[in-house]
Amino acid sequence: MKLKYLIIYSLITALTVSAQAKKTKLLVGIVVDQMRYDYLEKYYNDFGKSGFKRLLKNGTNFTNCEINYIPSVTAAGHASIYTGTTPFYHGIISNNWIERSENFDLVNNCSTIKVPKIKTAEGISKTNSPDRLLSSTIGDQIRLNNFGKSKVYSISIKNRSAIMPAGKGANAAFWFDDETGKFISSFYYLEKLPEWLISFNNSGLIEKYCNIEWNLFKPQSIYSKLPEDNSRYEADVFNEGRTSFPHSLENVETKYKYSKFTHTPWGNQILIDLAKKLLVEENLGKGKYLDHLAISFSSPDKIGHDYGPQSYEVKDTYLRLDEQIADLLSFLDKQVGNDKYILFLTADHGGMENITHLKDMNFDTGVLENTNFFKKLTQYLKNTFGTEKIIKTRFTRNIYLDYHVLDSLNLKRESVEAKIKHYLLNNVPEIADVYTRTELNKMTAGRENSNLILNGYNKRRSGDILYSLKPHYLNWEKKYGTQHGSGHSYDTHIPLLFYGNIFPAKTYNKKVYVVDIAATIADVLGILKPSNCIGIPLVKRK
Incomplete structure (x- = not known):
């Protein structure tokens, strides 16, 4: 009799999972560049209720997720997350590398192998593409699953953080151009930018954010457990003669203004703005087929490199990011439906304590x-x-x-x-x-x-x-802020959260790996894994 009930229960569960998977209309992938796992714990009490805490409380939290290769850098990280495999298979061995087959030239991870002799429209790059990626991505598999009827987009500040998640079959990847202060794309995806993006680029939002002073987001007492704000372990990023708050772009040369803008929390905010615009204009999650939006927040990495993990600036960035993610989730609830999207959040790598600080504490360094x-x-x-x-x-x-x-x-x-x-x-x-x-x-x-x-x-x-x-x-001297790339826990221990009606509200501390993300998403969606995926599904579908 007990066996009979177990069989009936299993059948009902399977039918429920199938219905939930079919109900899902949008997959959102969020990568926070340089987010160490411990930031979730360290800043938890200062987060609001609707951002990271919402994901932690209502989603599946893997507290022991590790990067399983070196070097732990941005391009390899994004490629591994979305392909479910390591550089051994996907080929993105670093941000840059020496290419033996190209006369030992230094090549970039998303540089076009053979630049086409074509005239491109404004905002379309000929020199950036996913040519060097050797595996399909989860977005590619979503598109392949229905003959390209799904829509797949990827956005970031960095080109590599947009292109690697997009893979080769996406509708488009958009990233921020430091020289023009506008979002651009590649000839690989588009002949010209969509009108809505041109309008977004010309909206004046970037100029608005460039003129906002960066002050502490919360009362100074919230930051009191950190070392002093004006620290010798930090860089004077904005030519202010100090490293403490407040910060502005007032003293930055005009030609560097857009680049330095990405070293502020407004670099995250412009991506939230772009994500909302894209969701509406491309009707993501509103059609017959599953769509996918990949978002990679690059500014935390830039700020971490500048100031280091124990700084006021890094904490302030994450407190603001918490609110920005809450805003995005609220928008998704209204635009797509809170039961019609699933989401994962992770990081491409972590970061080491400042090397001078380690020396001062008598560490072997x-x-x-x-x-x-x-x-x-x-x-x-x-x-x-x-x-x-x-x-x-x-x-x-x-x-x-x-x-x-x-x-x-x-x-x-x-x-x-x-x-x-x-x-x-x-x-x-x-x-x-x-x-x-x-x-x-x-x-x-x-x-x-x-x-x-x-x-x-x-x-x-x-x-x-x-x-x-x-x-x-x-490898090299890095006096200020942080650096990464090693196989040690400060670089490899990253957050991994799954959220949505398919995922149970549960916390696991078993060891899992970055390559398991794509495998898990493919499994819950009932589609094929990326071509070289070596990961395994991590959760039983609710």
Whole structure:
């Protein structure tokens, strides 16, 4: 009898899930650039009821979500979130990298591989596209599911944060152009900007925000547990002769005004404004088919780099973002219907404590490039092989060998790689781990974080020797604010919230990974996962 009831209950649950999934008309993806998980806990008591707390109270909260590759940077993060896989498969190994197949040129993650010889309309870029992304995204799968009848849009301040989520099948990706102060797109998606976006660009909103003074959002007592506001760990971003509140663009050169505007909370606000406009003008969530809007808030990353995670500015940004997200949720409730959209919120990476602050607290910390390690390595190669030209170039913890030189000296790549690895591990104390191309080519990347270097490696694009650093060590000097890119928890532990009628109100502390997001969304929507997805669904549908 008990078995009979369980079967009946399972059938009813399955039918309910199916009905709820079909009722969903809009998927909203929110990425907060550089948001560490602990910000949800640290600022919780100062948040309002309708933003982050609404998502936490009524959604599914995974408190132990990790990035499972290095480097933990923006382009790789956005690609991994939306493809459900790592750089090993999706190919976005960093924000920039050395491309062996392109004469060892430095390439950008969203630079067009072959720029078309066409004349483009104003606001349409020929040099930015998703050409280098090697996997489909969740948005691509939504469009493929119904022969392109769904609408998929992606917006951000940064080009990479708009293009990577958009993938190759989106209707459009829009991002902010620092030079013109307008949102633009790529030839890959559009021949010309839609009239509504041209109108938005000409509305005067940017100029309005550029003229607003940035004061504390809440009473100063709310910030009292932080270090002093005018801190030597912070940059003077706006040429004010100090780093404390209030801030304005008054002393910023005109040519840098739009760029510096994105280093304020108004960079988040303009995205909220754009999202509302886009939702209305493109009728997202109002049609027969499921639509998708990806929103990436880039300003928290810029502000974090400027001031660091213990600053008044970062806290103020998140208190304001809380209200901005509350505003967006309220708008979605009215425009789409509170039972007709689902949402996830996560981050592309976190950020380290300021390195000078760590030194002041007697932490073991330092900067690799300050040790002359590469000069010493090349001298070792010269002593061992008679030439330092064995190394062609290096970039972002990747060392590229010159195969022509190796062949001319009759040196085996595997042997040279092994000697360099041995030297680095035994002579450079700042380095934590080293892998060679020969070793990595015998392995396959996986969902878990047991080998972050492997998961961040790509056979076509990575170097021949890859290394990671000890906790609290940086590649390059970064005196002010924060930096990121490592495989340590301050860079890899990110928030993950799912919200909507499909997701239960529940908190989990089991370890999950950034690649599980796309798998979970695909599962609850009943569509195929992205082409190279290695993640798994995280929740049982309500």
